[in-house]
Amino acid sequence: MTDDMRFDGQVAVITGAGNGLGKEYALLLASRGARVLVNDIGGSVTGAGSDAHAATAVAAEIRRRGGEAIPDTTSVNRPEGGQAIVDAAVDAWGRVDIVINNAGIVRDAPFEDITADRLDPLLDVHLRGAFYVTRPAWKVMREQQYGRILNTCSAAGLLGAERMSNYGAAKTGLVGLTRVLAAEGAERNIKVNAIAPIAYTRMLAHSVDTALPPDDPSAQAVLDDLVAQYLQKLDPALVAPVAAFLTHRDCPVSGEIYTVGAGHVARFFIGRTKGFYSRALSVEQVRDHLDEIRDEAGYTVPVGPADEMAELFATIMADQPG
Numbered sequence: 474m475t476d477d478m479r480f481d482g483q484v485a486v487i488t489g490a491g492n493g494l495g496k497e498y499a500l501l502l503a504s505r506g507a508r509v510l511v512n513d514i515g516g517s518v519t520g521a522g523s524d525a526h527a528a529t530a531v532a533a534e535i536r537r538r539g540g541e542a543i544p545d546t547t548s549v550n551r552p553e554g555g556q557a558i559v560d561a562a563v564d565a566w567g568r569v570d571i572v573i574n575n576a577g578i579v580r581d582a583p584f585e586d587i588t589a590d591r592l593d594p595l596l597d598v599h600l601r602g603a604f605y606v607t608r609p610a611w612k613v614m615r616e617q618q619y620g621r622i623l624n625t626c627s628a629a630g631l632l633g634a635e636r637m638s639n640y641g642a643a644k645t646g647l648v649g650l651t652r653v654l655a656a657e658g659a660e661r662n663i664k665v666n667a668i669a670p671i672a673y674t675r676m677l678a679h680s681v682d683t684a685l686p687p688d689d690p691s692a693q694a695v696l697d698d699l700v701a702q703y704l705q706k707l708d709p710a711l712v713a714p715v716a717a718f719l720t721h722r723d724c725p726v727s728g729e730i731y732t733v734g735a736g737h738v739a740r741f742f743i744g745r746t747k748g749f750y751s752r753a754l755s756v757e758q759v760r761d762h763l764d765e766i767r768d769e770a771g772y773t774v775p776v777g778p779a780d781e782m783a784e785l786f787a788t789i790m791a792d793q794p795g
Contacts, residue, residue, distance in 0.1 A: 478721050480507035484566045485720070486558060488512045488549050488606060489576030491527025493674035494625075497713040498573055499531055503540035505717065507571070510562040511535070512545040518679045520578040520594050541566075549576050550597035555605030563613060571720045572610045573623045574603035574647070579676050581636040581683055592639045599625075599643035603650065611654075611663070620663040621720040624651045626730060628669050631741055637680070648730065655728030656777060664727035666719045669741060671734025673707040711736045728776075744772040745781060750788050 485502050489495040491513030503509045511532045515524030528544035535542035545561050548554045562569050578598050580591040603624055614620025629637040630645030647667060654665040715733040718724060730741040746769055749762040759766070775781040 477505070478718065478723065479505045480571075480717075480721070482506070483570040483722075484508045484510070484562055484568050485571035485573065486510045486512065486562050486569055486606065486610065487571075487573045487575060488558070488602065490573075491515055491531055493676070494670055494672055494709045494712055494716075495573070495575040496531050497709045498575065498716045499542070500535065500538075501710075501713040501717050502571070502720070503535040503542055504538065506540075508541040508566050509535060509543075510545050510558065510565070511542055512547065512549070512558055512576070514546050514548050516578070518578060518675045519580055520598065549574075549602030549606050550594075552605050552608075555602070555607075556609045558606055559609040559613065568617060569610045569613045570617075570619065571621045571623075572607055573625075573716060573720060574606060575625050576602055577625065577676065579637075579640055579680055581640065581680050583636055584638045587639050592642075595639045595643045596646075599640075600646040600650075603647055607650075607654070611658075614658070614663050615661050618661050619722075620658065620661075621722070621724065622651075622654065622658075622663065622665040623716055623719050624648075624665070624667045626651075626667045626669050628671070628732065631669060631730070636683075651730070652728050652777075659727065664724055666724070666727060667730045668712070668716055668719065669730060669732040670709075670712045671707055671732065672709040672712050673704045674709055677704070677707070706735045708735070742774050744769070744774050745784065747771045747773075748788075750792060752792065 480502055485507045487495050487499050487509060490499040490511040495513065499509045499511050511528045513528040515527035516522050523546065525546045528546050532542040532544040543561065543565055545558055547557045549558065559569055576598055578595060580595060582591055607622055610620070624647040626647050627641065627644040628634070630641030634641060651665050651667040658665055712733050715731055715738055719731065732739050732741055746767065749765045751758050773784060775784065
């Protein structure tokens with residue numbers, strides 16, 4: 474008898490699995506019995522170029538360890554690409570149980586420098602890419618009455634980070650997609666969650682490096698010390714257990730966001746304060762009651778729009794004359 478959380482007989486599609494976080498997800502799920510489609514175009518962190526070696530090497534490593542895996546180098550950034558990725562998994566193994574939307578790129582810059590050539594590719598890979606891969610997988614999951622989907626969001630959008638308006642916007646769009654799909658998939662045992670990982674990957678290294686002032690030895694020294702003392706603790710392998718749990722058949726939650734880094738796991742959630750109510754709300758009342766509006770004491774965590782509407786109407790009715 475064992476209580477190990479395994480994935481025997483299940484098929485996982487993992488995008489961006491040739492390096493970093495995606496590679497660790499693929500290796501862990503495969504070691505627990507999953508058959509893994511390793512998707513990665515093998516490009517740079519900014520999306521330039523392609524190299525089939527990244528996906529091929531991870532798939533080969535899984536097979537050397539006794540697992541089952543196939544490489545895939547199709548780009549996620551077009552509908553036909555997403556369909557082809559899912560078709561490859563179905564053709565190989567007859568089903569898709571898990572989708573981890575991990576593929577991503579960065580093109581950091583101050584907001585005034587975020588032109589279309591910095592915005593559109595990030596929307597294409599992060600947001601549209603997740604949509605394009607998930608949609609054909611969703612059809613398979615609906616038919617088999619089972620599925621697990623994990624999207625990748627980021628504190629850069631949830632909390633805000635300078636020079637990352639394009640990245641933060643794309644990543645936070647995935648929060649909305651996660652919440653909606655969790656609601657739509659509930660009746661068919663399709664659970665959809667999001668992860669906000671903190672890991673020292675190529676993408677984080679690139680963002681840190683490009684934020685440095687050019688030709689500044691003192692800034693470089695600070696960065697080197699930061700890497701040595703802190704960033705090296707952010708091993709991508711310590712994120713993978715959370716990704717595995719959230720895509721396991723026994724995962725009890727859906728529509729939630731988990732942040733994980735260096736072995737620490739926590740939940741992000743969307744809360745609603747009790748707020749202030751007036752039947753004749755004025756601009757001045759908003760000003761005068763701002764502290765009450767913002768007061769976090771007694772906050773609630775609505776599951777969906779219906780919950781928020783119920784809270785609103787409860788407040789209105791409580792103010793009615795007896």
